Amino acid sequence: MSTPQPVLELDRINAFYGASHILFDMSFQVYKGRTLALLGRNGAGKSTTMKAIMGVVPIRSGEIRHEGRRVNGAAPHVMAHRGIGLVPEDRQIFPRHTVDDNLRIAAKPGLSGRADWTLDNIYDAFPILAPMRGRNAGMMSGGEQQLLSMARCLMGNPDLILLDEPSEGLAPIIVQEIGRLIRKLRGTGVTIVIAEQNMHFCLGISEDAVVIDKGQIVYRGTIEDLRGNEEITSRYLAI
Numbered sequence: 139m140s141t142p143q144p145v146l147e148l149d150r151i152n153a154f155y156g157a158s159h160i161l162f163d164m165s166f167q168v169y170k171g172r173t174l175a176l177l178g179r180n181g182a183g184k185s186t187t188m189k190a191i192m193g194v195v196p197i198r199s200g201e202i203r204h205e206g207r208r209v210n211g212a213a214p215h216v217m218a219h220r221g222i223g224l225v226p227e228d229r230q231i232f233p234r235h236t237v238d239d240n241l242r243i244a245a246k247p248g249l250s251g252r253a254d255w256t257l258d259n260i261y262d263a264f265p266i267l268a269p270m271r272g273r274n275a276g277m278m279s280g281g282e283q284q285l286l287s288m289a290r291c292l293m294g295n296p297d298l299i300l301l302d303e304p305s306e307g308l309a310p311i312i313v314q315e316i317g318r319l320i321r322k323l324r325g326t327g328v329t330i331v332i333a334e335q336n337m338h339f340c341l342g343i344s345e346d347a348v349v350i351d352k353g354q355i356v357y358r359g360t361i362e363d364l365r366g367n368e369e370i371t372s373r374y375l376a377i
């Protein structure tokens with residue numbers, strides 16, 4: 139078997155909000171075509187890690203490499219042009235624009251000119267959104283907005299997708315739908331990082347797992363091994 143290629147490497151990164159030290163020497167790798175679950179309780183530093191990767195939060199030391207190139211300090215739009223798509227925790231849809239417009243605004247070919255995602259196949263993949271095309275996004279439920287935020291990310295044809303707490307606070311039926319979509323995406327060969335508090339949501343949709351606590355890594359390995367590691371799950375994941 140060939141050695142998997144790291145698409146993304148975090149190498150001893152440290153990040154701060156003002157004087158508050160939030161991420162401590164964090165290192166992990168994300169491999170091409172695989173899905174990694176970034177797990178941890180409320181406030182553990184998951185969103186900060188996602189924002190650091192995307193260039194929204196600066197890192198003070200350490201290195202982030204994408205496809206082998208150092209990308210420290212690259213602005214979010216540069217990271218987007220490198221084929222990375224973030225679905226932020228707060229979704230950031232445009233509430234006064236229609237679903238259609240929210241999607242059209244985000245349309246761009248991927249890195250290699252790949253344009254697999256179009257409005258038509260987005261609506262095929264997201265059947266819940268299809269009847270809402272003309273609706274203002276601000277008039278949708280939280281779950282529908284989460285789906286729209288994921289769909290909008292895909293319109294940029296990313297190769298690496300960062301999903302920040304996609305299941306948080308949503309009805310079970312939408313959580314199931316999001317799980318189904320992630321499984322479908324995995325089949326297309328994209329690389330995915332999912333920040334989640336809920337390990338159970340990530341079982342069956344990710345291979346790799348990193349657990350963080352107070353901005354430090356406390357576990358790195360497969361999610362199956364994590365599942366059987368009661369010490370880590372009970373101590374850091376409230377399971």
Ligand SMILES: Nc1ncnc2c1ncn2[C@@H]1O[C@H](COP(=O)(O)OP(=O)(O)OP(=O)(O)O)[C@@H](O)[C@H]1O
Pocket residue numbers: 155158160178179180181182183184185186187227303335
């Ligand atoms: N803008 C900010 N300014 C100062 N501190 C912040 C800011 N955003 C987050 N923090 C702090 O950084 C730490 C990590 O927060 P982060 O949002 O990354 O955690 P998380 O694991 O994503 O948790 P959650 O599930 O609550 O989003 C927390 O202690 C939080 O209070």
